[in-house]
Amino acid sequence: MGRYVLKRLAQAVGVLWAAYTVSFLVLDFLPGDPVTAMAGAGMDSGQVDPAQVEALRHEYGFDKPVLAQYADYLGRAVRGDFGDAVSTGRPVTATLGDALPQTLQLTVTALLLAVVLGGGLAVVATYTARRWLRQLLLSLPPLGVSVPTFWVGLLLVDAFSFRLHWFPAFGNDGPRGLVLPALTLAVPTGALVAQVLAKSLLTALDQAYVETARAKGAGRWRIHLRHALRNASLPALTVVGLLVGQLVAGSVVVETVFSRDGLGRVTAAAVTSQDIPVVQGVVVFGALIFVAANLLVDLVYPLLDPRIVVASGRRASTV
């Protein structure tokens, strides 16, 4: 077990390094010059002082060869220093640190909503004996996956803020302000959870051990929740791990639509202004969250399925 975790941690470091390197290369090849953009901020273009640009270039190390820049930045990144944001001059880590709590609130709430609503939908859809209701419920997940997030957000704002005045349409103030953005973010993610869970529930209900449970005299709820659900939750759990990445990405859209402060807004701003240090920080940070979430999922697996033994550095299924 200990060895397994160590090996997975080493892999995680590898993933982070790869994420950093790829983002570095991509940003380096992008057309445009961040320093020009920065120096020209607030002024009409064409009126930039070349000497000033040169000074800034030197300050950020853009005048060195690419490889030297890479080594330089990587060395500092390892120590947790991603440099200063070009647009504000504040350290990147501080910028991200300030934005993090807002986004964490949003994504964690969205994830909980997605699991509860998506899971509930799957359980009810597969439990009901009414064919039309099942068909109706099972047609919702594909719909939820296919509609664009920003559009869902706008619909929700229109209905619940402008017409009903239940929740604020934008801003970061309190739990009430969290409802609509979290719901918006939860729609596509919850739809995926529902889709996968409903499918694996139907498969599980077809298994021979379900017949054994029926022969014991178990009621339908008992069979559904105690026998089928636990077996069916494994594929859904894998999906949840992958969805964490989607949630971070989705927060960019949702925070923009709802004008919320957070990582998503920071990312959107950094990308538009070509604030390379911030973008790199976001990429590495996103990779970190993703890797951590999936490691967690892999560690939870053996708790749910005793057949999975975590041994000698790899997960072996003994069936």
Place this chain on the structure above:
Amino acid sequence: MTDKREDGEGRHGRERGENGDDMTAPLLEIRRLSVSYRVRGETLQAVRGVDLDVWPGQVTAVVGESGSGKSTTAHAVTRLLAANGRIDAGTIRFGRHDLATLSEAELRTVRGARIGLVPQDPTVSLNPVKRIGEQVAEVLRIHGLATRRSAAVEAVAVLDRAGLPDAALTARQYPHELSGGMRQRALIAVAIAAKPQLIIADEPTSALDVTVQRVILDHLQSLTEELGTAILLVTHDLGVAADRAQRLVVMSGGEVVEAGGTRAVLTDPQHAYTRRLLAAAPSLTSVRHRTPVAAAAPVSAAPVSATPSSSAASAAFAEDVPLVEARHLVKEFRLPRSGGETRTLRAVDDVGLVLRRGRTLALVGESGSGKSTTARLVLGLARPTSGQVLFDGTDVTTAKGAQLRRLRRRAQIVYQNPYASLDPRFSIGDVISEPLRAFKVGDRASRLARVRDLLDRVALSAATLERRPAELSGGQRQRVAIARALALSPDLVVCDEPVSALDVSVQAQVLELLEELQRDTGVAYLFISHDLAVVRRIAHQVAVMRAGRVVETGPPEDLFATPRHAYTRELLAAIPGGRLTGAAASRR
């Protein structure tokens, strides 16, 4: 091949009591039961007007081939039918209830508490993520027979009664940690936990080895005798039914064709179908078809094959060189590491075999005895850890590339499951001609001619050529698999349990076909089977394997008459059907 074969004669069979018994009243009384399944908008009648009685404390066996409706009848009793199944008519009287019309909620108080079920396949019938003890305790909890704490204690006691050696340990284990036999005991524990009056056992041992089967059935029988529980035993194995049941119900095409006391039905079968079933049942005393083959056994006397094969021509002067010779074969597998030490499993342990041209060597043994691994080593599908395989005098142990490909051409295989071994998207013509195409034999026209010839040999019509595997029955598919194996006129065909997935009457036909093809083509078979009755019928030489070792070899006549090794005796004793052969003798 198992469609309706009922004819007007004796539609409901006759009821005859054993020893003129006068039991008070049946425990279970099924009258005119009809069940249908809806499959893609069509209604399929699975059970038509079945009458069936189960008396208290007795074992009633329902026998029949696949598709006869026996399993559907058993499942209909507690209405555990698939979602598309429906009881159309009839009554199922159990005590004062009619189970056919009982509400779902009331039915749940009967299921598990008054009628237990022992399912068919123990490997998939336990919930993989729950501990065994929990799964047994659940029955008691559902029916309010125990509290959470007392249920756990009771579960251990029930597991102990079901014959699990260390019940306290088993209760804490998960299904995947138990063998098939132990899982079936756990399921028996589930069935008997609430002390039901009736246990429905649906092919309870057909997924298990023959020795395990005997122990399980013995145990089930003694348990029920102790508690006075009745058993409705569903089985395709007439031998099992004959040994265990007081009453026999024979089903075919969804109807009961004959019913009565076991002895009466076996010694004096009234219905043509029952007689056919009895005749097809392989048993230890029947050597009908084998004898002529044995007479034609010496290699030099083997008839020259109709399709000239290189082996037949060279056979005359290569008489002394066996076709296959294995020397000191060892195969070890590395097991997943546990606790830091590397363990290996010796699947094949110093095995030596000799197979001559035109002969059949049978490998028998239980699952895990290494018989399939041995066959894989002979075919070059796996590399031995040590030892040698000689094919036609040449060492092929380390053959690869072109040499291995030449070996493949001369050695083919027929698999156990004809439902899985044929590509569902290929037409039958494609399936059979694939080896020819793979080895670029002949042109299109000559290949087609060869396929037609092969179809003719395995007694399938030329119209089969265009059909797909799904349109054929199990027996027909296995014929296709045999035709494919013979396409390249190989010297050796490995038959890996070729008939164990087939109904008994189909089994007999396929075995006959294999014998006939051997006479005609001089092919040698390496025949893997757990079924000694089948082996006795087809083999010239038998090797009994256990735990990777060959414990005894010899011609079947000697081996079966005077087994030397204790394990061979155990295997022989475990074969069901003792009463069947007794009955057959008195029938003559």
